[in-house]
Amino acid sequence: MQPLESVTFEDVVVDFTKEEWALLDISQRKLFRDVMLENIRHLLSLGYQHCKSDVIFPLEQGEELWREGTGFLQGQSPVILGRESALKEQELIATQHISRKDTSTVMPVQKSHTPEDPFEYNGLEEDFTHTFMLTQHLLTHTEKTPYISQQCPKSLSDQSYLNQHKQIHTRGKSCECHLCGKAFSNCSSLRRHEMTHTGEKPYECHICGNAFIQSSDLRKHNLTHTGEKPYECHLCGKAFSQSSNLRQHERTHTGEQPYECHLCGKAFSKCSALRRHERTHTGEKPYECHLCGKSFSQCSALRRHEGTHNGEKIMNAFSKYSDLR
DNA sequence: GAATTGTAGGGAAAAGCCCGGG
DNA sequence: GCCCGGGCTTTTCCCTACAATT
Numbered sequence: 179m180q181p182l183e184s185v186t187f188e189d190v191v192v193d194f195t196k197e198e199w200a201l202l203d204i205s206q207r208k209l210f211r212d213v214m215l216e217n218i219r220h221l222l223s224l225g226y227q228h229c230k231s232d233v234i235f236p237l238e239q240g241e242e243l244w245r246e247g248t249g250f251l252q253g254q255s256p257v258i259l260g261r262e263s264a265l266k267e268q269e270l271i272a273t274q275h276i277s278r279k280d281t282s283t284v285m286p287v288q289k290s291h292t293p294e295d296p297f298e299y300n301g302l303e304e305d306f307t308h309t310f311m312l313t314q315h316l317l318t319h320t321e322k323t324p325y326i327s328q329q330c331p332k333s334l335s336d337q338s339y340l341n342q343h344k345q346i347h348t349r350g351k352s353c354e355c356h357l358c359g360k361a362f363s364n365c366s367s368l369r370r371h372e373m374t375h376t377g378e379k380p381y382e383c384h385i386c387g388n389a390f391i392q393s394s395d396l397r398k399h400n401l402t403h404t405g406e407k408p409y410e411c412h413l414c415g416k417a418f419s420q421s422s423n424l425r426q427h428e429r430t431h432t433g434e435q436p437y438e439c440h441l442c443g444k445a446f447s448k449c450s451a452l453r454r455h456e457r458t459h460t461g462e463k464p465y466e467c468h469l470c471g472k473s474f475s476q477c478s479a480l481r482r483h484e485g486t487h488n489g490e491k492i493m494n495a496f497s498k499y500s501d502l503r
Numbered sequence: 504g505a506a507t508t509g510t511a512g513g514g515a516a517a518a519g520c521c522c523g524g525g
Numbered sequence: 526g527c528c529c530g531g532g533c534t535t536t537t538c539c540c541t542a543c544a545a546t547t
Contacts, residue, residue: 361519364526365526366526391519394531395518399529420518426513447515449536454512477537479508507546508547509544510543512540514527515538517537521531521533523530523531
């Protein structure tokens, strides 16, 4: 693995001049605010306490986030600049937190994290995984790339580059959506695509009322009412209502695993299995028990856990009953 | 050793969207 | 230009098994 360089506060901010800020549309400005707030909260969680009000407040209040000449963050108030030395000290701490694990001289940290804190360092190997993930994530925000392609995940550092890049998507396609910039080879395709923005769904199921953009989608949907499964696996005879579901099933016979985790290389037969696996790297646990607050990475794990509470309830009820006797 | 938890394999159903052929 | 079918991708929910941990 390549060594990671230390990350400073300036590394994880994206700073705009007035001119650059003016080029962003509303959604891009919102994205910028969300990303900056997320970055700053990560740093605060690492003990990097400066600028809580000076930076977060404008972000939260939706103020214009640019400064004349220097940019929003470089142009901070003299109050902030006066805190330079204390700030540097805290920054050093934060930097040490998110440095590489083989750094042999890890300084003691000022802010101690709770045992649940997934980013706790303290030299523990298993905790670094999440710190590394954080660092990786922070690094994704270090480039000044406000020009974002709307057709692919690419972001570019200059308007002219973006214009060049756009041609990749529009080449040979004369009809462009004025809402998202996506290009189509014929205008009926564009009209159909525009329905995804307007919410128009002209094909309605007369049984359940569900509506669809395309007639073929309605036909597909109708199979769920008729129970018809025209796609049959030639190996085991199992039948499916959609060809793609059959293909998915066929991978269990072929062993094909086209979805690979870019972090550990493990491969999966389904996209959703990969997504689920990725949560083991990010530490994300979106399923929370409403009784004890414990979180789980998988819905089924939560349900299984909830069953243990049911066991408790039964035991409690039993002990109450015993008390009454 | 039992209970609990983390993780992954796989099934099933469904929807969104695009492409190409007629 | 339009309709239609096919195909790709993704999402959600579910059940289950196995290994690791408590």
